[in-house]
Amino acid sequence: MRWVALAVLGAGLLAVPAVAGRYELSVLILVFQFVLMGQAWNVMMGYAGQLSLGHALYVGLGAYVPALLWLHLGVSPLIGVFAGMAAAMLAAGVIGWLGLRFGIEGVYFALLTIAFAEIARVAFDHLAITGGAGGLFLPVTPEGRASWWMLDGGPVFFYYLTLGLAAGATGVVAWLARSRFGFLWRAVRDDPVAAEALGVNLFRARMQAILVSAAMASVAGVVVAFYYRNLFPGQVFDMSRSLELILAPIIGGLGTVMGPVVGAALLTPAGEALAALVQELGLDAPGVKAVAYGLLLIAVIWVRPSGIWPWLAKRLGVS
Amino acid sequence: MLEVQGLSAGYGDAVALEDVSLTVPDKRIVAIVGANGAGKTTLIRTIAGIIRPWRGRILWHGRDIAGLPSHIVCNLGIGQVAEGRQVFPSLSVAENLDLGAMIPRARDSRAATFRRVLEMFPRLAERRGQAAGTLSGGEQQMLAIGRCLMGRPELILFDEPSLGLAPAVVQQVLETVRTLNAEGITCVLVEQNVAASLALSEVGYVLETGRVTLSGSGAELLADDRVRQAYLGL
Incomplete structure (x- = not known):
């Protein structure tokens, strides 16, 4: 039953570009990006209980490193993605080591993650090689000569790319959740003191989650760089980016495989529809999306504190 | 000693x-x-x-x-049964026990120790698939002890x-x-x-x-x- 539902959903998603226009595709691409980033954050917070409010750092490094490699050395982003991943994991390793070695936990750990993202923002603002505050631009290949090898293509190409990445990330999380990793992470999240008393290596379990999360987030960065084709430190590393990507997993259900998917599928189209509506009405209301997200977040936490998916799964009988 | x-x-x-x-x-x-x-x-x-x-x-x-x-x-x-019966509420009884055998000295004999612990605590055997958070206080304490035994202390x-x-x-x-x-x-x-x-x-x-x-x-x-x-x- 579950597999049938998944197959139908998969077939439907594969057929979408046949019927959808550019705008619908762009919204769906956004949804898939948020699924990918939400799954990354879900690993660290949802499964391992480590609060990060600086995931923009890993997405940003995953964007800048492949973009720079491509611009300066002509390296394909399909290879550059691994360099971006390495950079994100290195940064995550340093943050994780500081936090875990010195017992910086909970909100203080979150502050540490914010600080590092801010440092990156300021540093990239002033680095000549990254284009500084003026931004980094990736030239567009003329129509017809675009190639997937260079991650250059139209909306349909990016639709399938981001769909694949979102599905892949969800698959990875589903596998991790059942593996020995997920099992140890949940134990460490539920009760670190008891886990430690059993001889579980807290440092190692948490560090693994942090590194996996950063690696996954960095993949989203490649899409950010090569889909939008411009990067500004003030945007890429902005704290609002870090906060935006945690909404879907929280609303959908932390520590569940489907939570970030459901959250992103609800949140992103709702936000886009609202923005379109406001524009339609001729209102000048910047930030209306943020306000709506905030209200929705409050509403969900109020009514379904563990998120929409656990409740929905029970209703559908698939939990 | x-x-x-x-x-x-x-x-x-x-x-x-x-x-x-x-x-x-x-x-x-x-x-x-x-x-x-x-x-x-x-x-x-x-x-x-x-x-x-x-x-x-x-x-x-x-x-x-x-x-x-x-x-x-x-x-x-050296095993430890910590204060306050710290079982992992969202994990099942069997998963809780498995966690006790994560250390290298216990890994290979995990299956055998698991059987022994369930023989020792029949209540846990009955509830092996149940979330540990739903057990009574006494059962949780038995689980905490059983989990410690899984590490072959x-x-x-x-x-x-x-x-x-x-x-x-x-x-x-x-x-x-x-x-x-x-x-x-x-x-x-x-x-x-x-x-x-x-x-x-x-x-x-x-x-x-x-x-x-x-x-x-x-x-x-x-x-x-x-x-x-x-x-x-x-």
């Missing part, structure tokens, strides 16, 4: 243990009694490697293990195993400690239930504000006027 020599530990500037020395002979039950805040839990957690001591030595089979991280101490055969540090349990269940827990000891496991029992734990133990230590103030056989301590006045209300 576990031998603690001149152990001091604390939190920040606050001293919790000062110059504590004690000996736990093999295959015996040793009780450590004392009032709240006497340093009993700190002592257990320092031996287990969760708190780093300031000074002193902890000799386990002659090797100094003071300051080693807990996952290494666990793997040397030679010595178990029990921190207040009877805390918050109904009297009948308390008896059952203490009976379990006796059974494990009869099977050759050394037990260190930290209890507020002074009378019961001293009655069970060959050796007892009284801890007061971080120091050992009295020691002797369980029976001697039970007969001691100071113990009777301070802890038994007699």
